[in-house]
Amino acid sequence: MTNRPSDGLNIHLSQQYSGQSAFALNVDLTLPNTGVTALFGPSGSGKTTLLRCIAGLEKNQQGHIRLNxxxxxxxxxxLPTHRRPIGYVFQDAKLFPHLTAQQNLQFAIQRADKTQTVISSADVIRLMNIESILSQYPAQLSGGERQRVAIARALLIQPKLLLMDEPLAALDETLKQDILPYLERLCRSAKIPILYVSHSLDEVIRLADYMVVLAAGKVIEQGQTQALLGKLGTSFSRYQDASVIIAGTVNRQETEWGLSWLGFDGQAIAFKQAGEKIGDAVRLRIQSRDVSLSLSKQEDSSILNRLTVVIDEIENDPKxxxxxxxxxxxxxxPILAKITRLSAHHLNLKKGQIVIAQIKSVAVLS
Structure with missing residues (x-):
């Protein structure tokens, strides 16, 4: 057996569950002790079960769990759940209905680990933008507001690990878009590792640094999010909306046209402005179906983004x-382009060839 680093979240579990489904959880993972790790996969793949095992909510598990x-x-x-230094955010906010938002937070503060300070109450209230609703009861809050209070409460426990089980699943699309910026802010500023369960690829792309893909209780893929999404031969590259992440810094803006430019690896890509400023770190999602290829730069085109790229790999779609x-x-x-085999044949595309990747600015998702 190879030696494992002491730092990080080490999980080795093997458990058969009784019942008609005969579900078994078999995982052997060493996860980063910083940033956001997404547990991704379809319903029934074992994401929530794994999270509950880490929290100590699933009993009689065989195996090992160690944080650092x-x-x-x-x-x-x-260790029972109350002795594990975790914060847990469920799909349902699970706030105490007889307590105001402020009193729910105070409940967490009183039970916090006094030896560790993850974040101050003032900072978490500002981060989640909940100061104006602290005097209200959960029944008076919208679904998005309740989840923001629930996240704040989980942070004020002063955990060493934050577990988030599909925190947006119970919200409609409008509320999801309202709360995502707060989650992004949290993920950028948190000094503790976050495990984020989701079956939404859009959420994972926006939030996660590392991904673990589960199916039928087993790990089928894992790795840095940007690298994993940019590989061929994975489950992601065969999605209809296969996407990659381009991460960089905003280095130019033209307010007149409502556009910002993201600088990365010596190149730049234009995208619709959304409140970012010069110098901000931004992630963009590029869908493979929105990338076309050309052998030369076509200046007489409406497409603004023309990137000089090298072909690294070509794969025919098995489906x-x-x-x-x-x-x-x-x-x-890495960038993925989904094109017809006929186009690839006409362009005579080969590995190592320098081509131009054309991406419409309106197709870039921030």
Missing amino acids: NDQWQDHHTS DPSMTMVRLLAGQT
Whole structure:
């Protein structure tokens, strides 16, 4: 057996569950101890079960769970949930209905780990933008407001690990879009690791640094989000809306046209302004179906984004014989282009070839 680093979240679980589904959870993971790790997969894949095991809510689990040098569970002992230094955010906010938002937060503060300060109450209230609703009861709040209070309460426990189980699943699309910026802010500023369960690829792309993909209780893929999404041969590259992440810094803005430019690997890509400022770190989502290829820069085109890229890999779509997926590299940043096999043939595309990737600005998702 290879030695594992002590830092990080180490999970080794093997458990058969009784019932008609005969579900079994078998995972062996060492996850980063910083940033956001997404547990991703379809319903029934084991995401929530794994989260509940980490929290100690699933009993009689065989295996090991360790955060950094703190052993939470082994074959002999298992710490109860209240002794595990976690904050837990459920799909339903689960606020105490007889307490105001402020009193819900105070409940967490009184039970916080006094030896660790993850975030001050003033900072978390500002981060979640809940100062104006602290005097209200949960029944008086919208779904999005309740979830923001629930996230604040989980942080004020002063946890060493934050668990988030599909916190947006119970919200409609409008409320999801309202709360996502707060989650992004949290993920950027948190000094603790976050495990984020989701089956929404859009949420994962916006929030996660690392991904673990589960299916039928097993890990089928894992890795840095940007690298994993940019690979061919994965489940992601065969999605209809296969996407990649381009991460960089805003280095130019033209307010007259409502556009910002993201600089990355010596190149720049224009996208619709959305409140970002010069110098801000931003992630953009590029869908493979919105990328076309050209052998030369076509200046007489309405497409603003024309990136010089190198073909790194070509794969015919096993599900659709008419389509080809091309993996491109803009510096070290992978981009995927989904084009017809006929187009690939006409352009005589080959690995190592320098081409132009054309991306409509209106198709870039921030």
